[in-house]
Amino acid sequence: MSDHKVFIVAGTRPEAIKMAPVYKAMLKYDGLSPVLISTGQHREMLKQVFDWFEIKPDEDLKVMTPNQTVNQVLSRSLVGLDELISKYQPDAVLAQGDTTTVLAAALAAFNNKVSFGHVEAGLRTHTLDRPYPEEGYRQMAARVAKWHFAPTQKSVEALEAENLSGDIFKVGNTVIDALLETASRDHPPVVDSNGKDLVLITGHRRENHDKFRAVFEAFKQLASEYPEKVFVYPVHLNPNVRNLAHEVLAGVTNFKLIEPVSYPEIVSLMKQAILILTDSGGIQEEAPSLKVPLLVMRETTERQESVDAGAAKLIGTDPDKIFSEARRLLDSEVERKKMIVDQNPFGDGASALRICKIIDNSLNTPS
Structure with a gap:
């Protein structure tokens, strides 16, 4: 046969x-x-x-x-x-x-x-x-x-x-197959945080484009509030996102706007982070396996399982909500640990x- x-x-x-x-x-x-x-x-x-x-x-x-x-x-x-x-x-x-x-x-x-x-x-x-x-x-x-x-x-x-x-x-989900293989392989740090806590941000969703200015202002406020932490944002190539991100955030000393990263590099950044803010679907699936708390900047999600498991929280795009929820987690390691789950709901x-x-x-x- x-x-x-x-x-x-x-x-x-x-x-x-x-x-x-x-x-x-x-x-x-x-x-x-x-x-x-x-x-x-x-x-x-x-x-x-x-x-x-x-x-x-x-x-x-x-x-x-x-x-x-x-x-x-x-x-x-x-x-x-x-x-x-x-x-x-x-x-x-x-x-x-x-x-x-x-x-x-x-x-x-x-x-x-x-x-x-x-x-x-x-x-x-x-x-x-x-x-x-x-x-x-x-x-x-x-x-x-x-x-x-x-x-x-x-x-x-x-x-x-x-x-x-x-x-x-x-x-x-096959993304967990890919993630576990990638996480097991050595990859040099993408960003030198000089020993400081790293907060990873990703954002590119088309339905959020008209909200990004206010969202970026919230990021700017967070960076100002936490000068001892490093905020890293691999900026999407879409000019609607890119131009505005540089306009609002380029001058913030502890906010690193970097070029889009490869898959092993984003996994490396997630492993390094103490908190992730994202509108990405894939990161909602991956972060639970890497034991990183996740704030999802969307009004709805098709990946509710990570929210139900307690590994992620849906916070929308209201800048005050983004600021307050991020602040709650950045201020308390206890609160962050509450969002770490033993088993990823998306796969093994x-x-x-x-x-x-x-x-x-x-x-x-x-x-």
Whole structure:
């Protein structure tokens, strides 16, 4: 019996991080033959991740061109994936999350009657513009999936409530596979804090762009209040974020605005931090494993599990709330320790192998 060919599709840095463990596990798995496809939605950041995990795409669609619209990215990805499906004739297509790439992969597979597996399925806010466009994309991808690989029980229940086709499996989140491998490897410090406590900040969400000035003013106030601590913000390349961050924060002596960092560097910064303020989805999943308290600067989150576990607190974007909640944790190690959990609700590091076993069993079971 020949190996079953499986497309592993990734287009952005988070996708590459979360699909790298699946690809590497599948390379070792008898009976499955993975084909790694990059759409190139985040070109340079993708290369950093692939290099770190020592993998190389078999195909690169190189979809990004200057100033193109989301629909142009979707269109080019669809056409490119359609051609590759015709070329390779895969038995299955896997993609992760809620980006333009995952929607393109789901539609390309569906239109070619190829089984689609949705990794990190079932995340929901049930508010289509929070986050936008991700909430819409993941709901649309779910409609055509044969396998829903849910990270948590809450995700399983969200999928069951939608009465979807396909089979639902709780497998944990593959980001924990990637995180544990990365955290176990040595990486030099990204920032020399001179022995001072480090507070890590990340922020880039599109729905928060009109709130960033007030948010950055809160950061400035925090840095002024705590001169003995170092605040580090890897600034997103989006000019709406970048220009404003430098305008408000560039002159603050204990506030370090640094260039975007690689995946191992962000893991290194998280390990170094005593507190993280973020609007990132991935960091909400990762921080519990690194025992770092997390304040989430969003009104809603599709990763409620970290909040329910007590490892994170949803604080929104009101500057007074950001300041008061950060101050509460910075003033008290006891309060910070209350947010450290023994077990990450998102996974145990074995998710990729579970996915391989499910796909192998399904493809070898007559329908």
